[in-house]
Amino acid sequence: MVECIPLIMFACVCAVLMIGYPVAFSLAGTALMFAAIGTLTGYFDSSFLTALPSRLFGIVGNQTLLAVPLFVFMGVMLEKSRVAENLLESMARLFGQMRGGLGLSVTVVGMLLAASTGIVGATVVTMGLLSLPTMMRRGYSAQLATGTICATGSLGQIIPPSIALVLLGDVLSTAYQQAQLNMGVFSPKTVSVGDLFVGALIPGLLLVLAYSLYVMITAWLKPDSAPALTDEEIRQFDENNQSSLLMTLLPPIMLIVVVLGSILTGIATPTEAAGVGALGAIVLAAIRRQVHRDILYEVVTCTSKITCMVFLILIGASVFSLVFRGFGGEELIQSLFESLPGGVFTAVLLVMVVMFLLGFILDFIEITFVIVPMVGPVLLAMGVDPVWLGIMIAVNLQTSFLTPPFGFALFYLRGVAPKEVATADIYKGVVPFIAIQLMMLMALAIWPQLATWLPAQIYGS
Structure with a gap:
C-alpha cells in the first residue's frame, strides 16, 4: 500500500485539475496535503521539504527561464504590429494563382509566425481571424481551411524559438543531472535549450513540408476544395497591399535569422538571443508605426500574465515533484x-502514450513541469538521448494540441471562427494533420538522427 502512495497522489492531482482548480495551486496543495498526512502517519520524511526554499530561489534566479518573458514579449509585440496580416497578403499574391495556393500561403506564414512568436495560441487565433474568412470566401472547404490553420498554428510548439522547448530544455537539464547523480556518474555534459532548438529544426521543417504536400495533393485531387484566386482577386490584393514582397518578408526573416543564428553559432545564449528578439520586435513595430502607449500596455500586460502563469505553475510543480520523490515515486517508476x-522501447512508448492522453486535458506547461521531472531521470538513466527525448515530447504534445475533442488549438480556432464553420468541420479537418504528426513521431522513433544529427554536427556532441 505504501508503494502506491505516489500513484495515488498523481491520481488525486488529476482529479483536482478535472474539477477546475488552478493548476499551480492544485499541484502544490495536493503535494503539501499528502506531505502533512504522510508526516503524521510516518510514511513521509518532512526533512525533504527543507530543500524547497533553495528550489524556489533557483527557479526565480534561473537565467535560462529568463528567456520565457523575453520570447513572449517578442511574440506579442509582433502579433500587435500586424506582421501576420502583411505576410499573409504577400504570400497570397505569390501563390494565389495556383490551386491550393492560399492554403500553402497559410502554411508558410504559420511557419514564419511560429519562428517569430513561439506561442501556439497567439498564432492560431491570429491566423483564424485573418485567413479563415478569406479562405471561406475564396471557396475553400471548411475542413481543409480549419485543419490547415490549426496544424500550422501548432508549429509554434516545435519550431524554435519555441517557449515549449525553452521549458523542456530547463527541465531536461535538471533531469539529466539527477540521472547522473542516481548512476554515480559526474560528467560536464548536459542538455541545453540550444541543443533542443537545433534538434527541432529538421523535424519542424519536415512537418512544414508534409503539411504543404498534403494541401497541394488535396487541391489536385479535389480542385473545388482549394480553388485558385482569380485575376481580379489578385489585383485586389495588390491594391490593398502596395509594399513589395521583399520588403514584407525581409524584416521578420532577418529577425528570425538574428535570433536563431546567434544561438546556433554560439554567439549568444538563448536568453541573450531572446533579449535581442524582443528589441528587434520593438524596432519592427516602430517601423510600421505600431508603437504607442496602448499597444505597449497590451504587450506588457499580456507578457506579465503569461510569465506569472508559467512561473507559478513551475513553483507548484517543484513542490509536487519534491514530495513525489520523498514518497519514493522515482524508485517506483524505475522499477516499473x-x-x-x-x-527502453516499451518504457518510452508508455511515456509517449501517457503524455498524449494527458494532452487531452492538460496544457503542455503542466505536462512539462509535472511528467518530465517524474520520468525524465529514469529514462535518461536507461540511456535515452536527452535531445531526442525532448524532441519526441515536443512533437507528441504538438499532436495533442490537435486531437479532438479537447485539443487546445481546436478551442482557440473555435473561439474566433465564423458561425457558419461547424465544430465538426474543425474536428474532421485536423485528422489528416494528426496522422502526419503521428508519422513524424514514428519517423523520429525509427531514425533518431533526425533530431540528434544536426546538434552533433554543430556542437560536436
Missing part, C-alpha cells in the same frame, strides 16, 4: 520501467 518487456 525495468519490469516492462521490451526495455
Whole structure:
C-alpha cells in the first residue's frame, strides 16, 4: 500500500485539475496535503521539504527561464504590429494563382509566425481571424481551411524559438543531472535549450513540408476544395497591399535569422538571443508605426500574465515533484520501467502514450513541469538521448494540441471562427494533420538522427 502512495497522489492531482482548480495551486496543495498526512502517519520524511526554499530561489534566479518573458514579449509585440496580416497578403499574391495556393500561403506564414512568436495560441487565433474568412470566401472547404490553420498554428510548439522547448530544455537539464547523480556518474555534459532548438529544426521543417504536400495533393485531387484566386482577386490584393514582397518578408526573416543564428553559432545564449528578439520586435513595430502607449500596455500586460502563469505553475510543480520523490515515486517508476518487456522501447512508448492522453486535458506547461521531472531521470538513466527525448515530447504534445475533442488549438480556432464553420468541420479537418504528426513521431522513433544529427554536427556532441 505504501508503494502506491505516489500513484495515488498523481491520481488525486488529476482529479483536482478535472474539477477546475488552478493548476499551480492544485499541484502544490495536493503535494503539501499528502506531505502533512504522510508526516503524521510516518510514511513521509518532512526533512525533504527543507530543500524547497533553495528550489524556489533557483527557479526565480534561473537565467535560462529568463528567456520565457523575453520570447513572449517578442511574440506579442509582433502579433500587435500586424506582421501576420502583411505576410499573409504577400504570400497570397505569390501563390494565389495556383490551386491550393492560399492554403500553402497559410502554411508558410504559420511557419514564419511560429519562428517569430513561439506561442501556439497567439498564432492560431491570429491566423483564424485573418485567413479563415478569406479562405471561406475564396471557396475553400471548411475542413481543409480549419485543419490547415490549426496544424500550422501548432508549429509554434516545435519550431524554435519555441517557449515549449525553452521549458523542456530547463527541465531536461535538471533531469539529466539527477540521472547522473542516481548512476554515480559526474560528467560536464548536459542538455541545453540550444541543443533542443537545433534538434527541432529538421523535424519542424519536415512537418512544414508534409503539411504543404498534403494541401497541394488535396487541391489536385479535389480542385473545388482549394480553388485558385482569380485575376481580379489578385489585383485586389495588390491594391490593398502596395509594399513589395521583399520588403514584407525581409524584416521578420532577418529577425528570425538574428535570433536563431546567434544561438546556433554560439554567439549568444538563448536568453541573450531572446533579449535581442524582443528589441528587434520593438524596432519592427516602430517601423510600421505600431508603437504607442496602448499597444505597449497590451504587450506588457499580456507578457506579465503569461510569465506569472508559467512561473507559478513551475513553483507548484517543484513542490509536487519534491514530495513525489520523498514518497519514493522515482524508485517506483524505475522499477516499473525495468519490469516492462521490451526495455527502453516499451518504457518510452508508455511515456509517449501517457503524455498524449494527458494532452487531452492538460496544457503542455503542466505536462512539462509535472511528467518530465517524474520520468525524465529514469529514462535518461536507461540511456535515452536527452535531445531526442525532448524532441519526441515536443512533437507528441504538438499532436495533442490537435486531437479532438479537447485539443487546445481546436478551442482557440473555435473561439474566433465564423458561425457558419461547424465544430465538426474543425474536428474532421485536423485528422489528416494528426496522422502526419503521428508519422513524424514514428519517423523520429525509427531514425533518431533526425533530431540528434544536426546538434552533433554543430556542437560536436
